[in-house]
Amino acid sequence: MATKKTSPSSRPLTSLALPLVHLFSLLLSAKSSLIEDSCRCIQAFANDYDACVTSLRSDPSGASAASASALAIIAAKQAADRFARNADLASRLATGGSATAYEKSSLGICSEAYSCGADDARRAVQAIGAGNADIALIYLENLIEGAEFCVEDFMNYDANSTVLSKENDDANGFAVRAVFITKLI
Helix, strand or coil: CCCCCCCCCHHHHHHHHHHHHHHHHHHHHHHHHHHHHHHHHHHHHHCCHHHHHHHHHHCCCCCCCCCHHHHHHHHHHHHHHHHHHHHHHHHHHHHCCCCCHHHHHHHHHHHHHHHHHHHHHHHHHHHHHCCCHHHHHHHHHHHHHHHHHHHHHHHHCCCCCCCCHHHHHHHHHHHHHHHHHHCCC
16 A cells, blocks of 8 residues: 655645644734733722723724733823813813803813823823833823812812713723733833
8 A cells, every 4th residue: 555645845834834823822812811911910909800801902002012011001092082081071061051050160170180181191101102100100190180189079069970970980990090000010
């Protein structure tokens, strides 16, 4: 019985194909695992594992992030976007006709706090990119204070604190996430 001989040039290709496919799948899972591992690390502080994973994966560069610094930049950019949106919403609500005088005052203060927060988050992105995580943390911690200041201002006026409650909670979540991911650097 004659055995079929394979050409010597085809053997290396077939013998390399399986290890290369395995290596590629490991690299892909490592990237995904970086997001999941980072979110697991901050879960005790940020308490939002699912939101953390979802938000980092929603960014197009999240899948290719190869370091905690890259994830921190994504988180800080997302915080900047959320704070900018909240600043715009608070400003629109403050000039609208349905808010009370106290609410308009609080909304104006919140708009300014969110606007400053968006600027601070952008500065944090620059600091992280320049390798200055400690400076970035100062900027990012200001975001948390800004979100808290907005809530406190509503409470001080005895105003309807539900006007921006969900938006403020979301902004605070993005800020806390950015702080603790940056602490992983």
